[in-house]
Amino acid sequence: MRVGLGWLSEWVDLPASREELEDRLTVGGLEIEEVIQMGPSLDGLVVGHVRQRVQHPDADRLSVCTVDLGGEAPVEIVCGAPNVAAGQAVAVAPHGTVLPDGTKIKRGRIRGVKSNGMICSSRELGLGDDHDGILVLETDAAAGTPLAEAMPPGETVLDMEITPNRGDWVSMLGMAREVRAHYGGALRMPDEEPPEDGPPAADAISVAIDDGAGCHRYVARIVRDVRVGPSPAWLVDRLEAAGLRPVNNVVDVTNLVMLEYGQPLHAFDLERLRGGQIGVRAAHAAEKIETLDGEVRELLPEDLLIVDGEGPVAVAGVMGGADSEVSDATTALLIESAHFEPSRVRRTARRLGLHSDASYRFERGVDPEGQARAADRAARLIQEIAGGTVAKGRVEALGETPARTAEIVLDPARANRLLGTALSGAEMVALLGRVDVEASEQADGSLRCTPPSYRNDLHLPVDLVEEVARIYGYGEIDEAMPEGTLGGISEPPDRSLREAVRDALVGAGLVEVMTFPASPPDDADALRLPEDDPRRPTLQLVNPITSNEPTLRATVVPGLLRLVRGNLARQVDRFTLFELSRVFRPGEGLPAEPLEAAAAVVDAGEVDLWGAGAPVFFQAKGMGERLFAQLEVEARFEPGGSEPFLHPGACGTFRVGSQDVASVGEIHPEVAARFDIETPTALLVVDVAGLLAVPRRRPHLEEVSRHPHVRRDLAVLLDRGVAAGEVLEAIRKRGGGSLRSARVFDRYEGKGVPEGKVSLAFRLVFQRADRTLLDSEVSKAVDRVVHLLEERFGGELR
């Protein structure tokens, strides 16, 4: 809502400091979004004093003026206006000035005479339509004074956000009341009473309310013999400052009065209303009306219509009909000022997508007792501006009385208990009085309070507590901390697990990302998910942000792959990412929202000084190993897996018992192609929700041996198809009770190793807790292992 401060100052005294006013209103609940300065920009323009005017030697209509611009010497300006004369103060655009319409003024010659700028008319300054001559300034300002300082300033407009509970604020009257609540003083109401020179209005029209629940009051005023035409400048300025477009003097007055009182009005062409009657009823099913904007609207029975003797003439509170619109030919008017049920107007406006200044106010609630006053004011102004005769009296009909809270009992002790204040009953009465709530202290200390008719948001004692606090000032209330421990302390069961997963992945060097969970409908196909995959069904969004992402993701994998692609496109080609998020799986009622984590390792394999950079698969697998080690979950790695988006030849699964807890692998080439990823990429996908059910192993100390260990390294030639993991497993089983650890520390194929073979190097460490091992014992164990390698795996010691 845009409020001109000059206009507001006609209604109520404003504090001297605009900043102070803005702060006070803001803290009181009127957030100021923007301060707008109305009027054209006069940058660069200056006041000039015309010293001399002589006829242009070669042009009858031009004169050559010598103008003092405050510089060392006056300058010559050629001027075409008949009214320019020596001794005038004028608005001058010197060389280089840009006028409000965008014209750039340049030095030049006009019919052979040098001209150093332009003397401006009102229109050229954007100050009006007057182009008959130059603007002669009524100012004492010295020559050269910036024009902006010499002209009366344009209106300063505060654009404020109005919270939806305060329909009463959406008017000058409401703003004036709010200022008065903070600063005191008296309201100055405009003149309302119209001169009633015409025959009784009731002779011209009858009003009937058929739907009394939808329309509580309908007031009509009749004005005849008006002349429809353009509005005067002051009226246009006010509408424009408020952000409204001027139409004609009649419509403009109805809009102005709406801005003044918050009461939407509608003017009908009286002669277009059929049957001498007007009324309010619910629409019939499939009834149609052509609205002012030229659209034909089909209505439902819940919609409220204004009807004449034959049919609909307006959608109540939303928009007038085209047939009864005020036109240039209109001479007789019916001014409607009514009170409609807010929820009815809102439903209709929403369904029809018609959000007008009227529906905005009706939805938020207008003063149910303000109709007569606004109709009077409009009739008076129309008579003043468009002439004509106001018919005697108002024609009025009443529907049901709207529900209203007449009295609220406020217990000051309860109010203080809620606020943490120590205000007396009398102080509260005074504070409430400033917002027109009549309160009186009763013998038992309670306050009986009557809110004003325009406050449809005050129903409960707490609503009054807020008003007390608001006017007292939120800033005035003390600060304190709640005392004691309130109840036991708990956490959601998955929170610590979620944070532990996060820590482990970050600890493994990954970068965490977060993404919006909407996804394209074909993600399941892009991941090659089978028909029965639980990640295939997705929830549809009714109003997605973008039409190509209409579903809620059931897995974080595709989003992560898109980010991989995005980073590759930004020339980052060695990175790791992970996302840990809820995903959405439709079910009965609300969807399940299990936690899922996915990590991507992307490595173009660039040269690294310190020789890091294992193949992406092993980086990802290592992250999985690290994750489960850190989570203290004993997960076993098994080659192969069922994830269709992983490469079948380069994937594996982490399992706990029979439960799959994570998958790891290079991305499937089809998936890589689908997501346009050409750089080696591996994924680790963790079912975090599933991990909740998995036992965590508490670390348990095994005493370290005091006896020395013995290390033996074995290099073995094996067929390429032999899996190192299986060999290790077998070594551990056969190595005997003294074998403390066995691992692969080298793998080599190429020169010196026969085709189809690979050399694997194992490091075995032997140690006993109770005594030092004998050399012969170790040799025997190693022999057993060598025998195993030869017999079972066809190995050959190198």
Place this chain on the structure above:
Amino acid sequence: MSTADELARILEEAGVAFEAAGSLQDLRETRARFLGKKGTVTAALRSLGGLPADERALAGQQVNRTKGEVEALFEARKAALERSARSRDLAEHRLDVTLPGAAPPRGHLHPIARVERDMCAFFRTLGYSIEDGPEVETDFHNFGALNFPEDHPARDLQDTIFVEGGNLLRTHTSNVQIRAMTGREPPFRFVAPGRVYRHDLDATHYPMFHQIEAFCVGEDVTFAHLKGTLYAFARHLFGQDARVRFRAHFFPFTEPSAEMDVTWGEGWLEWGGCGMIHPKVLANCGIDPDRWQGFAFGMAIDRTAMLRYGIGNIRHLFDGDVRVLEQL
């Protein structure tokens, strides 16, 4: 030659030989010539057995003295050699220490996760429990129970993203108030950080953001406590000099309601909404509003993270640009 002469010769030889040894390895080998199994000193010791008993004691003393002297010569030379090796190392070992360290890769927690943890840690110290709620939510939990009337413009404030089947993406974390309070007996204090959604996308809005909800209910929990708690929270996050401001506002689920701003540079930053829980909301959760009262607030996590880490563009939080996230 007398034993004494013999021993003197050995000692002299050892002195010369040790001095001639250029390395510790040489020195150890040289030592073996005198003190090893086949060394001359060892031989002299062995030869003692062949002497008559009366000479043996004296000769024994002489041989052992010589052995000790040879040992001492060896130790002295060894020490000298070690010293010179260290000096050489100190003089010659030069590492290009400007080469990069072989650090393990550093991971990066998302800035929102960092701020959320910091916020939760703060509230843990104040005795708050942490609670969670669904992101796909019913109209009842997101609006109805929070005192949003049907067909009221208050619903327009929250551009809702709807999900098929009549549910919606929660527009605020206040749904957790309803879920946590229903069936619970006050007093209690909760915080609920989480993700919320609005149908809003432009230069300064993203359709997803994060809030931390807090609510505290007891018999005498006041607006003053709300202010005190939020002041303390703001100072924890923005420093002891942070200034805050409470502006009257409207939320259907609090009364009185306020928005809270914190100072940022020259101006104020809107940080979140707060107020005293509306009696109807308490009643909707089965809590007697005549006996119990409390405050609630929902503060912006994303905006806090943006301020704290100097992130100017909200999209940086959600577009997964490694170049950005690796700096944070």
